[in-house]
Amino acid sequence: MSVRPEVLLLILGCMGVTIVPRVLPMLAAHRLRPPAVVVAWLGYVPTAVISALFFKEILLVDGTLPGTPVEPHLLAGLASLAVAFATRSIGLTVIGGIAAYAVLKAWLGH
């Protein structure tokens, strides 16, 4: 359980370049009054990020499109969407999605 000084320095350097973009806009929150078009653009950011991450996760397996739609990620993803649509509950969707994924994985033998 040792920490090499050079590794610690590298970690701190990475923190430096990471924390600036994370924190700067938050600290300037009071001064930021962007025009309506920028506000609208930023308003699309969460939806875009969520959708990009979700579909990457369920469509791509090991970086490629699987040859068949009978695939645990895709089917469990569609099941999750269905549960989310029906219940509008994050908790139930996560439970349903995990269960669907586990069952499909065992059943399809992946």
Add this chain to the structure above:
Amino acid sequence: MTELIGGFRAVLAGARAAVPVAIGYAGIGFAAGVVGAQAGLSPAEVTLLSLILFAGSAQFVFAELYVGAPITLFVTVFLINLRHLLYATAFAPRVRGIGAPGRFWIGAQLTDETFSLATSLLPGAVPSAAWMIALQMTAYLSWAGGNLAGAVTGGAAGTIGWLGVDFALAAMFAALLMLQVNGPARQRLAMTAVAAIAAGTMVTLELWHPHPLNLLVATGVAATAGVALFPSLARGPAEKPA
């Protein structure tokens, strides 16, 4: 005293809201810890990395690049994490009522998942700094714990069947997507279009060349398309912040 109880309630509510992220982070954090250990990092270094950096894709990159030139590592990590600039800018209007230390803390712990979750759960401003920090701390500790466990057990554990836990974040994103597509019909149409363009761009980019920057590009393309395709929604003062 009532203030104290109110604060405690906010902490509990924030921590509870973070549970889906915490489950997913424990599983993926474990995998990241295994990768770090296999790259020659000690369990203490892996844990410090996640406590200090707290950025999943950047940690995978760190494990890959830390033996090379530091400048390559720093530039790559900077570019990968540049998307947080977008998140923090989009999130800033929701924390105007919070003091500078609270805003600093909230910004420092923003991730793809905590940003997505909080913007989907909240119609507007963050209810309190305590709520948001509790949400993020829960995710943070789960991530760091997963990293430590993965690094300690390392290769010995091999690939543990996570009983579908590695699907937790995907399932959460399905729910968040449904929560995002709301409001008047035109707004729903715009959000659906943005979601479809983001997904199409992301999957195309990943098939062509997998890279952590693809998320930033796909997000930028989709948001720009949203503004261009629905100019009426991008005008006027009645625009909602998210």
